[in-house]
Amino acid sequence: SNNARERHHPQQIPAGNYRIGCKTPKSMDRPEQNVILKKYHISQIPVTNDIFDFFIRETGYETDAEKKGYGIVVEGRFSKKLDPETGRASLIINPVIRFQHVEGANWRHPKGPYSSLDNKASHPVVQISRRDAIAFASWAGKKLPSEDEWEAAARGDAGHLFPWGDEWLDTYGNFESSQAGDTTPVTHYGKEAMSPFGLLDMLGNVLEWTSSRPHSADNERSPRLSILKGGSWATGGIITAATRFLERDDTWSNIISFRCAV
Numbered sequence: 477s478n479n480a481r482e483r484h485h486p487q488q489i490p491a492g493n494y495r496i497g498c499k500t501p502k503s504m505d506r507p508e509q510n511v512i513l514k515k516y517h518i519s520q521i522p523v524t525n526d527i528f529d530f531f532i533r534e535t536g537y538e539t540d541a542e543k544k545g546y547g548i549v550v551e552g553r554f555s556k557k558l559d560p561e562t563g564r565a566s567l568i569i570n571p572v573i574r575f576q577h578v579e580g581a582n583w584r585h586p587k588g589p590y591s592s593l594d595n596k597a598s599h600p601v602v603q604i605s606r607r608d609a610i611a612f613a614s615w616a617g618k619k620l621p622s623e624d625e626w627e628a629a630a631r632g633d634a635g636h637l638f639p640w641g642d643e644w645l646d647t648y649g650n651f652e653s654s655q656a657g658d659t660t661p662v663t664h665y666g667k668e669a670m671s672p673f674g675l676l677d678m679l680g681n682v683l684e685w686t687s688s689r690p691h692s693a694d695n696e697r698s699p700r701l702s703i704l705k706g707g708s709w710a711t712g713g714i715i716t717a718a719t720r721f722l723e724r725d726d727t728w729s730n731i732i733s734f735r736c737a738v
Contacts, residue, residue: 486517486618486738487629487674494628495635498718504690505720511624518621518629519735521662521676522600522684523612525593528583531612539583540605541728547581547603548729549588550574552710555657560590567655573710575729586659586730598661600682600733606702606725609685609734621737623688623703623720630679630705630717632672637716639671639678644714649680652712659709659730682733683708683721690722699724704732 491514497506531537541547551574556565580589583603593599604612606620613619621629630639638644646653648669650660662677671678683704690701701722707715708731723732 486519486736488515488517489513489625489629489673491515492633494624494633495631496624496627496718498637498716501718504722505718508718511628513624513628516621516625517738518625518673518675519618519737520674522682522733522735524598524662525583525601526597528601528604528612531615535615537608537611537615539603539608539728540726541582541603546577546579547586547588548727549576549578549581549586550708550710550729550731551576552657553652553712554655558590567657581730596659598663599659600662600677602659602682602730602733603728604685604733605728606685608728612734613736616736618736618738620685620687620734623686623705625737626684626686626705627717629673629675630671634672636672637718639675639717640669645669649677649707650709651680651707651715652710654680654709656709677706678717679706679715680711681709682706683723683731685732685734690720699726701725708732 493510493512496511497508499508501507551570553570555568557568558565578588583601585591586602636642640648649665650656659681684706686703688703702725704721704723710731
């Protein structure tokens with residue numbers, strides 16, 4: 477739909493000097509510093525199921541999850557279970573986050589064969605590997621944002637720690653504390669939670685691939701790692717725009733998505 481494509485219109489981020497990293501970095505986070513960036517564009521929202529579906533129909537592309545026949549399904553501390561008989565949803569509270577290899581889980585069936593994309597056209601696409609994200613981006617004439625580009629777009633000129641400012645507000649994104657136990661529509665949190673450049677869903681909902689890699693990962697033999705940003709609906713505690721998540725390139729799960737840059 478035109479409306480969906482319009483929302484994917486990239487926002488322009490002006491050239492400038494941007495603050496990244498954090499004052500008290502944890503193990504893999506970067507210390508606070510400034511980076512100089514050229515002008516670039518970045519999508520207002522993560523790639524949604526309806527747009528990804530359009531890409532698949534145009535290209536016949538097969539995702540890694542479909543090729544390999546499984547996806548990693550994360551069950552957060554709060555998860556929704558649908559009773560197939562009645563169609564009723566109940567909230568289940570788990571003591572820990574669980575990660576399971578589920579046969580038949582892929583972008584169309586995020587939690588496995590019994591799950592679907594019903595009513596999820598405007599949710600971010602999940603079960604996407606780094607290779608899948610790059611394939612979509614090149615089809616769209618775009619690329620994955622670098623970590624610096626992603627973070628500058630989330631923090632704005634003033635270098636806020638959160639897209640909405642310097643105070644943690646767990647009602648401004650889909651985190652573990654939301655108890656949704658799943659993705660939400662990309663525009664669900666609206667203007668209040670927007671970054672200074674008008675980007676939505678920068679924290680919470682889904683982790684997003686970047687093109688950046690941790691510097692320590694130069695050992696050729698080990699599987700290559702990428703940096704993901706933004707946390708997800710299964711992330712507990714406080715996450716900032718500076719928080720880093722590391723995943724193997726050949727990982728895909730129901731908490732991983734992406735947005736494009738130009």
